[in-house]
Amino acid sequence: MWRSGLRQRVKELLMILPPPSFLPPSPSPTHHLAFTKKPLLGLANASPCSAVTMSTTTNNLDEIFKQKRVLRSKVRKSLKAIDPSLRSQEDDAIQSLVSEAAWFKSSQRLCAYITCYALREVDTSKLLSQILQNTTKDGSAQNAKKLYVPRVEDKNSHMRMLNISSMDDLIANSMDILEPAPVDQHGNAREDVMLANDPVDLFLLPGLAFDKSGRRLGRGGGYYDTFLRKYQDLARERNWRQPLLVALSYSLQIIDDGAIPVTLNDVPVDVLVSPAGMIPISQAALNRMQI
Ligand SMILES: Nc1nc2c(c(=O)[nH]1)N(C=O)[C@@H](CNc1ccc(C(=O)N[C@@H](CCC(=O)O)C(=O)O)cc1)CN2
Numbered sequence: 001m002w003r004s005g006l007r008q009r010v011k012e013l014l015m016i017l018p019p020p021s022f023l024p025p026s027p028s029p030t031h032h033l034a035f036t037k038k039p040l041l042g043l044a045n046a047s048p049c050s051a052v053t054m055s056t057t058t059n060n061l062d063e064i065f066k067q068k069r070v071l072r073s074k075v076r077k078s079l080k081a082i083d084p085s086l087r088s089q090e091d092d093a094i095q096s097l098v099s100e101a102a103w104f105k106s107s108q109r110l111c112a113y114i115t116c117y118a119l120r121e122v123d124t125s126k127l128l129s130q131i132l133q134n135t136t137k138d139g140s141a142q143n144a145k146k147l148y149v150p151r152v153e154d155k156n157s158h159m160r161m162l163n164i165s166s167m168d169d170l171i172a173n174s175m176d177i178l179e180p181a182p183v184d185q186h187g188n189a190r191e192d193v194m195l196a197n198d199p200v201d202l203f204l205l206p207g208l209a210f211d212k213s214g215r216r217l218g219r220g221g222g223y224y225d226t227f228l229r230k231y232q233d234l235a236r237e238r239n240w241r242q243p244l245l246v247a248l249s250y251s252l253q254i255i256d257d258g259a260i261p262v263t264l265n266d267v268p269v270d271v272l273v274s275p276a277g278m279i280p281i282s283q284a285a286l287n288r289m290q291i
């Protein structure tokens with residue numbers, strides 16, 4: 001299962017990854033959407049792909065994934081070394097910034113991650129309790145917010161976002177991350193955001209490293225990139241406004257522009273929130289911040 005998933009993934013990436021000299025430049029605000037949607041120069045039209053091109057591209061990809069692994073391990077080490085009281089100050093600063101943001105206050109349907117403290121992820125607990133306090137059973141209250149959280153379905157980068165109304169809806173999975181069971185206490189299937197009738201306004205995203213141009217390095221499962229791409233396609237099909245993608249980052253997780261290796265499968269974020277403040281990256285972010 002895992003091996004065939006990886007093979008499929010390599011196939012997908014081979015179809016879209018240009019040679020390194022054509023990798024997209026920093027996703028500047030104006031080019032942000034072009035960066036997410038289309039390869040600047042893909043291999044998709046170059047048929048048939050020659051064996052030489054295939055093997056060169058595979059080597060390039062291997063190199064990129066290797067660089068990602070090296071960077072992940074560096075950042076993991078630095079995260080483990082942060083003083084707990086500094087981390088807690090940073091958690092508070094980040095959550096205050098989000099909670100005061102107009103785009104957070106006005107959001108009605110959100111997807112957010114449940115912090116895994118062992119992985120040293122930015123805390124979302126205060127934000128989640130704020131969201132859940134504003135949730136009513138029938139969703140009728142003014143300012144009511146609906147919350148969807150991740151559930152890993154299998155190792156082929158497949159994750160769903162399911163609706164919860166309380167933190168009691170969560171149980172620890174095999175990776176020790178809290179997630180919802182597919183059915184609630186009454187045996188009813190939880191709403192899957194991909195099947196919901198209304199659009200998600202906002203995603204709060206975890207990650208290991210970020211840059212100020214919107215690049216994001218995840219934990220290597222490809223779960224979020226796969227999910228975000230599918231959700232963006234759905235929003236496009238339904239003529240919905242695209243959700244705002246907001247990454248939460250400790251100070252040390254923001255690294256120099258260009259230092260995060262990316263493939264065209266990596267979905268860039270719109271906003272980066274760190275204790276130093278909020279960085280709007282895309283035009284969508286500037287619009288939502290009314291700048
Ligand atoms: N809180 C949270 N929930 C999430 C994610 C996440 O990053 N954070 N995911 C986002 O994809 C999905 C789960 N993916 C995960 C991928 C790796 C690891 C993990 O424990 N990684 C270890 C290294 C494991 C190894 O390589 O041996 C680590 O990063 O230290 C956890 C979750 C869905 N839910």
Ligand SMILES: Nc1ncnc2c1ncn2[C@@H]1O[C@H](COP(=O)(O)OP(=O)(O)OP(=O)(O)O)[C@@H](O)[C@H]1O
Pocket residue numbers: 005006009010013061062065068156157216217218219220221222223224225226265266
């Ligand atoms: N050498 C490789 N060649 C092709 N695909 C690979 C290679 N190594 C890992 N992968 C696949 O790439 C995906 C990981 O992608 P990536 O490193 O971009 O994830 P991420 O951005 O860190 O994770 P997420 O999207 O969950 O935050 C996984 O599905 C993995 O199976």
